[in-house]
Amino acid sequence: MGIRVLGTGSYTPAFQVTNDDMAKMVETNDEWIRTRTGIGTRHISDGEPTWYMGAQAAKRAIEAAGIDPAEIGLIIDTTITQEFCTPSTSCIIQREVGAVHAACFDLNAACSGFVYAMDTAHRFLKTDPAMKVALVVANESLSKITNYSDRSSCILFGDGAAAALIAYDENALYTSHLGADGTGAKYLFARSALPASPFVKPERYAAYDDQMGAGPEGWEHTMLQDGKEVYRFATHAMPKAAKLAAEKIGFSLDDLDKIVPHQANMRIIETAMKFMNQPMEKAVTNIEHHGNTSSASIPIAFDEAVRSGEIQRGDKVCLVGFGAGLTYAALIMEY
Secondary structure, eight states, rough: EEEEEEEEEEOSSSSSEEHHHTTTSSSSOHHHHHHHOOOEEEOOOSOHHHHHHHHHHHHHHHHHHHHOOGGGGEEEEOOSHHHHHHHHHHHHHHHHHHHHTTTEEOOGGGGGGGHHHHHHHHHEEEEETTTTEEEEEEEEGGTTTTOOTTTTTTTTOOOEEEEEEEEEETTOOOOEEEEEGGGGGEEEEEEOOOOOOOTTTHHHHHHGGGGGGGOOOOOOTTTTEEEHHHHHHHHHHHHHHHHHHHHHTTTOGOOOOEEEEEOOOHHHHHHHHHHHOOOOOGGGOOOOEEEHHHHGGGHHHHHHHHHTTTTTTTTTEEEEETTTTTTEEEEEEEO
């Protein structure tokens, strides 16, 4: 009892930052970045808001699906870099695309967000017969929270958005597994705004905040990552999620045509594919041209593969990712 993907779309800013550009900012070079991450360039917003990128991706997905936006009953937006704590980014996208009948909310599962949101949308569609179509949007401006003085992390991240329109199909192949390990929250995080309340006692707040660990001077509003711990988690979490999803329905990963992993690091992807006992030929990758765009990375890669013909109708596809939280998620479906 699964879903049909009606249409996909993506959007990335025109402005790009190459590895040579990064070398002008921190001590690094193109060879060092490529050999360790697989990244050659990344798209960076030079003014487009997160919501705008998401709206453009959503419009392209709607066009690909060939539906009236008024048919959309649900919009889930997944981002960690929204412009507003309220209203939700999904409400702004509803306004932009004209989905006047849609319920809207945002979801934060970091880089696993798109898979979490697709599975959540599936459950809504399955349980509400009046809800025919859902729009899932992933849009990120990681450049907002990247520390461009940290040579180990600033080279990784880019901006972009992608979207998918889905409908319920009781005869379609579908299974999923969502998970998290909150004990690893301290290994990858970014702080939201510090409390403005006049009643907050700074020393009391700091006592709780120290549970996430101390960062270097100037880090307060940028992302902190323990690369070794994240790598260790990711290379095991993605295979675990895919295998547990498959086991639910007695499905063999060998029967997959394509695997679309989170585009965090080529070494992570290669190791995860090895642990899944799957050849790299099945992996859809675009990290060389986009870097890590958090929750947008899986759907951007998915959309590009669909539009290029790398993924075709009838293919059995696994979307699998991991992210801050620490979260992990996988779904298997027929495109």
